Amino acid sequence: MTAPPLPDWARTTIIGYSDRISVKAGERIDFKVSCEDDAPAFRAGILRVICGDHHPDGPGLKLEPVEVSMAGEYPACRQPIHAGSCVVVPGTPDLGALPGFTVLALIWPTLPDRGPQAILSQWLDETGCGFMLHIDTRGHLAATLGDGQGSCETVRSRHVLEPRTWYLVAATYDCTTNVIQLHKERLYAWPGALTRDCVTAVTSTPIGCPRVPMVIAGNCLSAEVPGQLIGAHFNGKIDSPRLAKCPLDRLEMNLMLREPLDAEIEHCVLAAWDFSRGIQSDSVTDISPNNHHGVTVNLPARAMTGHNWTGEIMDWQAAPEQYGAIHFHEDDLYDAGWATSFTLDVPVDLRSGIYAARVETQSGRDHIPFVVRPRSGRPTADVCFLFSSATYMAYANSHKNVDAPTGREFECGSMLELRTHDLFLNAHREYGYSTYDTHRDGSGVCYTSRLRPILDMRPDSHVGQDARWNFTADTHITDWLEVGDYTYDVITDEDLHDEGLALISPYRVLISGTHPEYTSLAMWRALSTYRDLGGRLMYLGGNGFYWRVAYHPDLPGVLEVRRAENGPRGWAAEPGEYYHSFTGEYGGLWRYLGRPPQALVGVGFSAAGFDVSSYYRRQPGSFDQRARFIFEGIGDEELIGDFGAAGGGAAGWEIDIHDDRLQAPPNTLVVASSENHSNAYVTTPEDPEGCFLPLDGVQDPKARADMVFFECPNGGAVFSTGSIAWGPALSYNGYNNNVSRITRNVLDRFLDPSSF
Amino acid sequence: MVHRKGPAYDRALAQEFRRRPYGRHSPALQHLLNTFRLNAGKPSYVLVCRQPGREWLLATLGEHRGDPITIVDNQVFHTREEAEWMRFRLRWKAATGEDPETY
Numbered sequence: 131m132t133a134p135p136l137p138d139w140a141r142t143t144i145i146g147y148s149d150r151i152s153v154k155a156g157e158r159i160d161f162k163v164s165c166e167d168d169a170p171a172f173r174a175g176i177l178r179v180i181c182g183d184h185h186p187d188g189p190g191l192k193l194e195p196v197e198v199s200m201a202g203e204y205p206a207c208r209q210p211i212h213a214g215s216c217v218v219v220p221g222t223p224d225l226g227a228l229p230g231f232t233v234l235a236l237i238w239p240t241l242p243d244r245g246p247q248a249i250l251s252q253w254l255d256e257t258g259c260g261f262m263l264h265i266d267t268r269g270h271l272a273a274t275l276g277d278g279q280g281s282c283e284t285v286r287s288r289h290v291l292e293p294r295t296w297y298l299v300a301a302t303y304d305c306t307t308n309v310i311q312l313h314k315e316r317l318y319a320w321p322g323a324l325t326r327d328c329v330t331a332v333t334s335t336p337i338g339c340p341r342v343p344m345v346i347a348g349n350c351l352s353a354e355v356p357g358q359l360i361g362a363h364f365n366g367k368i369d370s371p372r373l374a375k376c377p378l379d380r381l382e383m384n385l386m387l388r389e390p391l392d393a394e395i396e397h398c399v400l401a402a403w404d405f406s407r408g409i410q411s412d413s414v415t416d417i418s419p420n421n422h423h424g425v426t427v428n429l430p431a432r433a434m435t436g437h438n439w440t441g442e443i444m445d446w447q448a449a450p451e452q453y454g455a456i457h458f459h460e461d462d463l464y465d466a467g468w469a470t471s472f473t474l475d476v477p478v479d480l481r482s483g484i485y486a487a488r489v490e491t492q493s494g495r496d497h498i499p500f501v502v503r504p505r506s507g508r509p510t511a512d513v514c515f516l517f518s519s520a521t522y523m524a525y526a527n528s529h530k531n532v533d534a535p536t537g538r539e540f541e542c543g544s545m546l547e548l549r550t551h552d553l554f555l556n557a558h559r560e561y562g563y564s565t566y567d568t569h570r571d572g573s574g575v576c577y578t579s580r581l582r583p584i585l586d587m588r589p590d591s592h593v594g595q596d597a598r599w600n601f602t603a604d605t606h607i608t609d610w611l612e613v614g615d616y617t618y619d620v621i622t623d624e625d626l627h628d629e630g631l632a633l634i635s636p637y638r639v640l641i642s643g644t645h646p647e648y649t650s651l652a653m654w655r656a657l658s659t660y661r662d663l664g665g666r667l668m669y670l671g672g673n674g675f676y677w678r679v680a681y682h683p684d685l686p687g688v689l690e691v692r693r694a695e696n697g698p699r700g701w702a703a704e705p706g707e708y709y710h711s712f713t714g715e716y717g718g719l720w721r722y723l724g725r726p727p728q729a730l731v732g733v734g735f736s737a738a739g740f741d742v743s744s745y746y747r748r749q750p751g752s753f754d755q756r757a758r759f760i761f762e763g764i765g766d767e768e769l770i771g772d773f774g775a776a777g778g779g780a781a782g783w784e785i786d787i788h789d790d791r792l793q794a795p796p797n798t799l800v801v802a803s804s805e806n807h808s809n810a811y812v813t814t815p816e817d818p819e820g821c822f823l824p825l826d827g828v829q830d831p832k833a834r835a836d837m838v839f840f841e842c843p844n845g846g847a848v849f850s851t852g853s854i855a856w857g858p859a860l861s862y863n864g865y866n867n868n869v870s871r872i873t874r875n876v877l878d879r880f881l882d883p884s885s886f
Numbered sequence: 887m888v889h890r891k892g893p894a895y896d897r898a899l900a901q902e903f904r905r906r907p908y909g910r911h912s913p914a915l916q917h918l919l920n921t922f923r924l925n926a927g928k929p930s931y932v933l934v935c936r937q938p939g940r941e942w943l944l945a946t947l948g949e950h951r952g953d954p955i956t957i958v959d960n961q962v963f964h965t966r967e968e969a970e971w972m973r974f975r976l977r978w979k980a981a982t983g984e985d986p987e988t989y
Contacts, residue, residue: 133954139936140957186939533951535930539923544908544966545973546932548945553934553955570951590938741908808909809916828910 142554143167143494144206147466147583148487151519151687152501152622156478161487161498162468164209164583169491174472175201179484179499181609181861182589183602188775189609189861191589193488193497196480204472206491211582213560214363215430215462216348217414222373222401222422225252225261225303226337231400232374233263234300234383235346236317236437238367238455240571242269242291247460248362249299250371251349254340255361258282261337262349263301264362265291271314271327273301278338285331287314289324294366296437302377308333313380317437346371346403346414346424347458360427363460365571369436370454373400373422389451391418406450409433409711410683429464429577429688431457433711435704444706447714459569463562464688465581476502482510482619484517484608486589497589499601503621512881513618514637515608519580520623520648520679522600523689526584528564530700532556543741543810551585561585565691566700574701579688598776598858599783604643606775607670610860611641614874623653627681630656635663639880644671644857645784647735648679648691651715658730664844666880670873672835672854673735673784675727678717680710692717696816698738721792721816729793732838733786733852739811739827743782743855744804745772746837751799756886757839759879760801760849763871770802770837771869774859779804780869785811785835786852795840802837804853839876845885849876893989900978900986907970922977931958931973933966942969 146163153159165172180192225231233250241247242265251262259278266272269290276282291297296317303310314327342350347364372386376398385392391399401422407415409432414424426432433446436454446453474487482504486497501517504510530538531546532555538546555561562582563575587601598606611618618641625633627650634640634656646669649657654675661667677697680690693699694708694717703717710717720726727734747769752761764770771780781804788800811827827833835852842848859869895914902915911919929946934957936943944958963969978986 133948133956137957140934184938531932532947532955535932535947536923536926539926540920545970547942547966548932548934548955550934556952556955559952806910809911810908826916 136553138493140550140553141494142550143169144172144489144491144496145583145585146471146487146489146496146498147468147581148498148500149581150500151580152503152625153476154503154505155476155480156505157476159474159476159500160470161472161474161489162209162466163206163471163489164468165206165491166208167491167493168208169206169493171203172206172489172491173203175488176474177486177488177497179486179589179605179608180612182605183598183775183858184590185598185775188598188606188858192609193486193589196485198474198477200472200474209468211463211466211560212359213428213463213562214348214360214460215426215428215458216360216363217346217403217424217426217456219344219346219401219414219422219424222252222344224339226339228375229306230302230304230375230377232300232302232376232378232383233372234298234374234386235371236296236369237299238294238296238437239265239291239364240293240366240573242293244365245269246362247364248345248347248349249364249368250344250346250373252340252342252344253349254278254342254353255349255351256353257340259338260340260342261303263299271299271312273310273312275303275310275333275335275337277336278340281335283333283335285310285312285329285333287312287327287329289327298383300383303337304377311377313383344373344422347430364458365460367434367455367457369405371403374398375400389417404454405432405456406436406454409446409450409453410714412685426456428462430459430462431576431711433707433709435706439706441706445709446711447709457573459571459573461559461563461569463560463582464577464579464685466583484605484620499587501620501622503625504619509619509636511617511619512638513611513616513877514634514640515611515618515620516626516640516642516646517620517622518600518604518643518646520650520689521643521645522584522587523578523580524565524648524677524679524691525600526564526578526580526587527555527561528586529555529567533567534700541738541740541810543739543808551588555585568701574693574703576692576703577688577690581687600645603645603776603854603857606857606860607641607643610865610870610873613865616877623648624681626656627652631659634660634665637665638883639666639668639877641668642671642674644854646671646674647676649675649677649720650679650681654720654725654730661730661842661846661848662844664842664846666846667731667848668876668880669731669848669850670856672786672852673738674786675720675730676735678715678720678723680713680715680717682712694718695722698814719816726792727786728789731848731850732794732798732840733788733836733850734792735814736785736787737807737811737813737827737830737833738784739808740783741777741808741810743774743777743779744806745779746770746781746802746804746835748802749800752801754799756841757799757801760839760872760875762875764868768868770872771856771859773862773867774855774869775861776855776858780856780859781835781853782855784854785833786850787832787834788836788838798838798840800836800838804835807833841886847880847886849880896986897989900974900989903974904971907967907974922981926977927980931976933963933969936962940964942966944969944972
């Protein structure tokens with residue numbers, strides 16, 4: 131489809147990412163930049179991000195240049211991204227040199243009509259050399275052989291593959307007779323449905339030896355970088371791929387699929403890959419004696435139900451043999467793999483905070499954010515701001531605005547507003563997806579990486595109609611800290627996950643971002659222990675501590691989200707696929723894992739809407755002696771936050787309520803609650819009470835934000851606002867407002883070492 | 887589909903939307919907006935922001951995932967409310983054949 135080219139102002143011309151999201155003073159961080167318009171050079175510099183929101187209603191962009199020696203001009207180049215997952219197996223023998231062979235796999239194709247898609251190949255596409263079992267452009271199973279000299283033959287099944295159906299597919303070749311046999315067979319026979327579809331042909335083309343690795347779910351495009359430039363990506367599941375050094379009959383194929391390998395057939399097995407082994411890794415195990423082990427590229431989904439999943443086992447660790455499938459996608463992406471464009475040696479005296487590398491040409495500019503944290507064991511402040519890197523990664527490169535516009539419009543209660551990065555991401559699907567998106571085949575995106583440009587983790591990033599969201603909204607809090615002359619350190623979720631309690635225990639006060647939605651078990655434990663050992667936690671957000679995430683134990687910069695059971699989520703994990711592949715942990719909402727957000731911070735996600743925000747009204751708890759300090763200077767009847775840069779109120783976007791049925795501490799004081807929300811606010815689906823229409827914010831009393839306070843053991847305390855819009859209200863009227871006053875009242879008291 | 891109850895009713899709904907495109911709506915207007923959103927048809931109109939908080943242009947999403955987004959024309963909206971009203975008019979016209987601007 132053709133469309134008019136975008137005007138210059140709507141084009142994204144320079145873009146980048148860093149190898150790390152968090153770096154200590156004195157360490158190095160590499161930046162990788164691509165210039166999409168072939169500019170010969172770009173300028174780079176470092177900025178401290180005070181406020182990343184340049185909307186006219188807010189404090190405005192506050193980016194302070196930092197003097198660093200690396201600032202200057204660098205040569206530019208366009209750096210491509212090669213998305214699509216597969217398994218690469220180096221060192222397998224050349225099929226063309228064998229007297230015959232069999233390739234065999236169980237497959238569950240999801241987009242069989244969007245070929246060509248390679249299932250198992252030893253094929254060099256640029257010369258047409260080798261052999262490939264694949265799906266052709268019309269959805270037929272096919273085997274193609276080529277001599278690399280211009281001669282190529284393809285044998286096709288008579289009928290097309292049906293989507294989301296398990297098949298045994300195989301090709302056998304006998305070079306003494308030049309006979310090739312193609313097998314396509316449904317694993318489950320149904321009356322009236324074609325079960326077997328087998329084709330035999332005599333070929334005249336010899337199979338060349340392309341000197342490239344065996345590839346599962348793709349083929350090699352170029353001999354220059356064999357195994358690195360892959361095309362014809364397969365969409366769907368592949369289970370138990372096999373390779374034999376002789377043509378097998380159908381019964382022998384059955385023997386090949388057994389595990390352990392049948393003694394009768396073992397002598398002719400070249401490779402038998404068992405995807406259920408090493409699920410937590412990027413390794414693929416060959417169970418034959420030949421050790422043709424492989425490695426996954428671009429993180430295809432593992433811990434996926436296989437052809438033999440019975441529906442009786444839900445945990446892949448309990449019956450790994452039923453999880454022998456990998457789900458491959460043409461649009462999977464882990465590491466963009468760009469060359470480093472420049473490196474920053476972080477000055478040892480650079481204070482902790484949020485920073486960005488600014489890269490620019492005459493035609494465009496990008497900011498690549500990162501955090502400078504204090505050196506190990508050397509906190510520089512009593513206040514620590516927790517940078518919600520897990521949330522930013524979960525939402526990284528969201529396509530919801532363009533791929534799911536109807537649902538988004540209901541959520542926003544308004545027209546969707548796109549920014550230039552939305553236009554770029556829509557056109558450049560190879561930049562990968564967020565965990566709210568689906569792959570092209572409709573399956574959910576469960577892995578997200580920061581080793582790629584994340585275009586919505588930027589100053590002025592946004593989702594929906596308003597720029598104040600996640601990274602941008604969070605910088606309203608850092609801006610307020612700077613304006614208030616508070617000294618603070620910044621650490622990321624990733625740091626907290628890696629280092630736990632020891633990292634935060636030196637701080638008197640820990641302040642969250644506006645939307646700390648994604649939390650690992652290690653993060654949860656660190657936060658709750660911090661709180662219970664006397665720490666003071668200010669949760670200045672909404673929809674916090676809601677979904678479990680799993681970081682990969684070895685691979686940097688990637689996390690996993692399994693959308694299990696319930697919750698507003700964009701897609702739902704398939705039955706049997708609720709356990710994370712990275713850790714084996716059960717996924718989903720912390721509420722269903724026995725740790726509702728209320729147990730940590732007194733409130734938990736209740737409703738969302740993105741048209742307008744509202745205000746809080748003081749509740750009886752605010753007049754309790756224990757909470758008086760919060761409302762010093764605030765009138766008894768004063769509306770709190772009936773203003774703000776996110777929807778015109780301090781209570782909005784995503785809001786939380788107190789619920790003592792969900793383990794909220796018994797001493798929790800509800801000190802204020804919001805009211806008067808709009809129709810766009812709809813409550814979360816976790817409290818089903820029957821088959822009736824969901825209520826909206828006008829009618830449903832649960833569509834509100836509760837502000838709470840409670841004391842903790844050992845002199846600690848928690849203050850929660852339960853609203854994303856709280857932070858963007860801080861700067862209203864030159865910071866002279868009751869949202870700012872309450873925040874200051876709480877922070878000053880929390881900094882006071884005297885016990886609660 | 888849109889169930890119409892007469893010119894006065896139509897005029898009241900259109901005027902209510904124009905006065906207040908965001909926030910709390912009357913049940914009748916909310917019902918109408920829900921109907922519009924569920925039966926949006928093609929093309930799907932969105933806004934593209936040229937200057938945050940200051941300038942927006944109308945654009946259409948492609949029919950299929952990944953199709954190009956087309957910036958419709960050079961009509962620049964200086965408030966989101968203006969753009970909302972334009973899109974409301976387009977949807978109303980598609981449903982009824984009438985332009986609510988004339989009500």
